[in-house]
Amino acid sequence: MIKEKVVKCECTIIHNDIVEKTRKEMPKDETLYDLAEIFKIFGDSTRIKILYSLFKNEMCVCDISALIGTTQSAISHQLRLLKQAKLVKYRKDGKIVYYSLDDSHVKSIFNEGLRHIEEN
Amino acid sequence: MIKEKVVKCECTIIHNDIVEKTRKEMPKDETLYDLAEIFKIFGDSTRIKILYSLFKNEMCVCDISALIGTTQSAISHQLRLLKQAKLVKYRKDGKIVYYSLDDSHVKSIFNEGLRHIEEN
DNA sequence: TTGTTATATGAATAGTTGTTCACATGTTTA
DNA sequence: TAAACATGTGAACAACTATTCATATAACAA
Numbered sequence: 236m237i238k239e240k241v242v243k244c245e246c247t248i249i250h251n252d253i254v255e256k257t258r259k260e261m262p263k264d265e266t267l268y269d270l271a272e273i274f275k276i277f278g279d280s281t282r283i284k285i286l287y288s289l290f291k292n293e294m295c296v297c298d299i300s301a302l303i304g305t306t307q308s309a310i311s312h313q314l315r316l317l318k319q320a321k322l323v324k325y326r327k328d329g330k331i332v333y334y335s336l337d338d339s340h341v342k343s344i345f346n347e348g349l350r351h352i353e354e355n
Numbered sequence: 356m357i358k359e360k361v362v363k364c365e366c367t368i369i370h371n372d373i374v375e376k377t378r379k380e381m382p383k384d385e386t387l388y389d390l391a392e393i394f395k396i397f398g399d400s401t402r403i404k405i406l407y408s409l410f411k412n413e414m415c416v417c418d419i420s421a422l423i424g425t426t427q428s429a430i431s432h433q434l435r436l437l438k439q440a441k442l443v444k445y446r447k448d449g450k451i452v453y454y455s456l457d458d459s460h461v462k463s464i465f466n467e468g469l470r471h472i473e474e475n
Numbered sequence: 476t477t478g479t480t481a482t483a484t485g486a487a488t489a490g491t492t493g494t495t496c497a498c499a500t501g502t503t504t505a
Numbered sequence: 506t507a508a509a510c511a512t513g514t515g516a517a518c519a520a521c522t523a524t525t526c527a528t529a530t531a532a533c534a535a
Contacts (some may be wrong), residue, residue, distance in 0.1 A: 247510080248421045249451065253412050258422055261407055262469075268471045270465065275398035279523075280391040287381055292373050296482060301368045302378055308471050309524055311483055321475050330481045330532040331369070342469045345390065347464045349382075352389045355442050367480080388535060399493075429494055431513055450502040450511045 276320045279342070282306060282313050284332075286341055289323060293335035396440045397464070400424060400434050405454075406461055409443060413455035 261267075267353055276282060284303045290296055293304070300310045317323040320334060324337035381387075404423045408414055412434060414422070420430045434454060437443040444466055445456035 244429050246420050248415050248418060249415055249511090250418050253414060253420050256369055257408055257412060257414070261404070261422075266469070266472070267403050267421045270468050271398055271400040271403045273468050274394045274403075278391055278395035278398040279387050281523080283387050283391050283394075284381070285468065287387065288377055291380065292377060294373060294377070295369055297367060297369050297480095298374050302374050302381075306478080306525070307482070308484085308526080312523075324395065327398050327532095329381055329396050332482060333471060344464060344467045345469075347460045347467065348393050349386070351458060351460045351464075352386065371480090401493080417510095419515080426495070427512070428496080428514085432493075452512065 273320065276316060276322065277348075279313070282317060283311065283345075285310065285313060285334070286322065286345075287315065287331070289334060289336045290342065293326075293333045295331045295333050297331075365454045393440065396436060396442065396466075401429065402437060403465075405430065405433060405437065406442065406456070406465075407452060408460045410462065413446075413453045415453050417451075419454070419464070 260355050262270075277286075281303065285299055288302055289294045296307060296310055296314065299314075303310065314323065314325075318325070322338050322341060323334050324335045325332050327333075342350070382390075397406075401423065408419050408422055416427055416430055416434065418428045419434075423430065434443065434445075435447055439447070442456070442461060443454050443456050445452050445454045447453075
């Protein structure tokens with residue numbers, strides 16, 4: 236016996252019109268990937284805490300780790316990701332590095348998220 | 356030799372006033388965790404695509420997998436997560452299950468995210 | 476210069492997660 | 506009833522990720 240099961244498309248398109256209509260309305264794949272990338276950044280409580288820390292004041296790495304209660308190293312690693320995502324910026328003053336928010340949408344995105352939580 | 360290095364707090368709080376002020380303004384930890392959980396859900400392109408699929412019409416599992424180009428099984432697993440996060444709801448019609456959006460904030464959150472992308 | 480402090484970073488590790496595969500469940504149809 | 510079909514789900518696996526540890530870098534202080 237060569238093959239016991241017939242290989243078949245496991246899925247039948249039931250509502251072809253809706254599928255095609257929706258396909259045309261979808262943003263292009265690249266956009267959706269980028270969108271997922273940004274939310275992936277927000278999907279970690281350490282990073283959320285870092286961003287919240289910076290809502291009103293700039294802070295140095297040391298301050299942030301003390302505030303959040305995590306290793307300086309861990310914070311530094313996460314700040315690198317936030318930098319890459321253009322969510323924070325920094326300025327150096329001697330050996331101290333001050334980080335601050337670099338995006339105006341973070342607050343509104345967080346607020347929308349909070350509203351979802353509150354309703355559930 | 357028992358210990359070569361002296362264990363020390365690796366971090367000095369430099370700006371104690373800012374740290375304390377910020378600590379008081381932070382949402383409580385539980386809220387921040389919940390917030391991260393929601394964004395974690397949005398942080399996957401398959402789930403983003405599913406949610407976008409449902410922006411204008413309800414769709415059955417088969418339609419969604421055909422549209423997105425992923426296994427029915429993978430879609431089904433992801434729909435479970437979206438259900439748990441109360442982002443989608445469903446209705447059954449015979450053996451067909453129709454899914455639809457169950458949250459009014461998804462669109463505005465996505466739009467804010469898109470605005471961030473457009474600026475970078 | 477030497478020691479100290481603030482921050483960055485590579486490597487290793489443990490934990491998490493998305494997909495696949497095989498199969499179960501439940502519904503419809505012949 | 507048996508076969509076909511839509512969907513759900515547990516287990517396994519591969520890929521990814523957050524933290525830790527050790528150490529590097531760079532600026533300052535003595």
